[in-house]
Amino acid sequence: MKFKRNILCIGAGYVGGPTMAVIAAKCPEYKVTVVDVNADRIQAWNTDALPIFEPGLLDVVRSARGRNLFFATDIAAGIRAADIIFVSVNTPTKTFGHGAGMASDLQYWEKTAHEIVDHSDRSKIIVEKSTLPVRTAEAMERILQENKKGIHFEVVSNPEFLAEGSAVKDLLGPDRVLIGSRQTDAGLKAAGEIAGIFAHWVAAERIITTNLWSAELSKLVANAFLAQRISSINAVSALCEKTGADVGEISFAVGSDSRIGPRFLNASIGFGGSCFKKDILNLVYISRSYGLNEVADYWEAVVRMNEYQQERFVRTIIREMFQTVVGKRIVLLGFAFKANTGDTRESPGIHVARKLLEERAALVVSDPQALDNARRDLAGVAGAPGTVEYEPDPYRAAADAQAIAVITEWEIYRKLDFGKIFASMRKPAFIFDGRNILDHEKLFKIGFNVFPLGKPGLTHFK
Ligand code: NAD
Ligand code: UGA
Secondary structure, three states: OOOOEEEEEEOOOOOHHHHHHHHHHHOOOEEEEEEOOOHHHHHHHOOOOOOOOOOOHHHHHHHHEOOOEEEEOOHHHHHHHOOEEEEOOOOOEOOOOOOOOOOEOOHHHHHHHHHHHHHOOOOEEEEEOOOOOOOHHHHHHHHHHOOOOOOOEEEEEOOOOOOOOOHHHHHHOOOOEEEEEOOOHHHHHHHHHHHHHHOOOOOHHHEEEEEHHHHHHHHHHHHHHHHHHHHHHHHHHHHHHHHOOOHHHHHHHHHOOOOOOOOOOOOOOOOOOOOHHHHHHHHHHHHHHOOOHHHHHHHHHHHHHHHHHHHHHHHHHHHHOOOOOOOOEEEEEOOOOOOOOOOOOOOHHHHHHHHHHHOOOEEEEEOOOOHHHHHHHHHOOOOOOOEEEEOOOHHHHHOOOOEEEEOOOOHHHHOOOHHHHHHHOOOOOEEEEOOOOOOHHHHHHHOOEEEOOOOOOEOOOO
């Protein structure tokens, strides 16, 4: 079959895989190929055991795979055949050298730019899908235009706003698609071409076009705003615990103001995920590099508050369990950074586990999807004196335990038989609800000592 255009995506991760699957499903006249240096990942995309867990993803992949959606490892061949290349490689925080711990590590991204130059023999549109520092497109253009082949690469920014756990839903019904381009004829034409892909299923008024720098910066700012709401309500949760106010009631009262809105106001043990912290630190780094220290400090406080909240949660556990957790069996209920994903990158669970292991607790980690990742994350905590067990079944995990700490808001945890769990635990039994998803009064009546976030604790101690 002759396709209208060949799309290539470099990077078959949480963004590249689902995004391209949806594009292929919605645009049968485009051939969509996804490539990655990680051959195992590609192999998994070609089976029904996909490398990432996302509700609804397998159906979308199966609807297009082998028809106009292909997963491959031959990056050079993919580049040669492509008219449009989405770059969706990872852009983690730099861990070395200048800007370590703050700036984006752009080595994977730059490598792809060189590969594109090396293997291209005709002009192409290059789409930045990865989240990148503002003005990265300029650097990409410089690398790409260095070619001696007389070919032109038009760089477009199309940041991704999907959230894990709802990626397919978000991709099928996005609040907006953002496309930034040079405001030249070639730039606007390229932006129009990318808009044409999304127009297959996204209403025209939801496709926003801007200049390149606005698109790049909007992505960092959107994540910073979302994270800021969480840090704001988490800061309030600490105040609630001192004053007797209830953070849930405050979220409802404040979020009922239509100017504020109710979403992203759930107090928690802190935000996790691969992007919020990384993108805010990147924003901080960029601001400082322009000498905007007040701007940098402002955003940095969002990350500091998040660290405080995670630390506060651990301190509460230790304090309420009589200042020692040595040898105590404590269940981490959930380990993923949020529900409906197996992803544990930057999960608050990692911090909580490390700290409790340092305190020599005996941990049991339970999660329906994230145990493989949890094992990898905690393997690095070698030398911590505590021990870790991994148990997918929450009932078995809780047997003989002294405390449960809710880390992830999995729906299944709301429906557990806590009477049965309580009966199998050592007494006094504690629950620390890091997500405020459980019925605290009911747990208290069962016999638990209950510590929600941002609400008074309920204890049976006189
Ligand atoms: P990821 O680590 O899951 O996937 C990136 C993939 O790129 C990896 O499989 C890696 O092997 C591959 N890769 C790296 N260098 C390569 C190269 N030179 N050639 C071929 N493949 C290469 O990352 P992700 O979560 O999909 O994130 C990708 C980008 O999208 C990041 O910039 C991130 O900030 C952004 N983003 C992520 C999310 C999310 O929910 N995870 C949402 C929006 C935006
Ligand atoms: C987030 C953004 O929501 C996406 O728009 C963005 O594309 C993505 O980052 C990215 O750039 O990677 P994601 O991190 O997948 O998506 O998930 P979120 O739903 O935003 O949750 C992030 C963290 O905040 C989770 O740990 C979650 O539990 C926590 N959270 C969220 C709260 O603690 N309280 C809330 O009210 C909402």
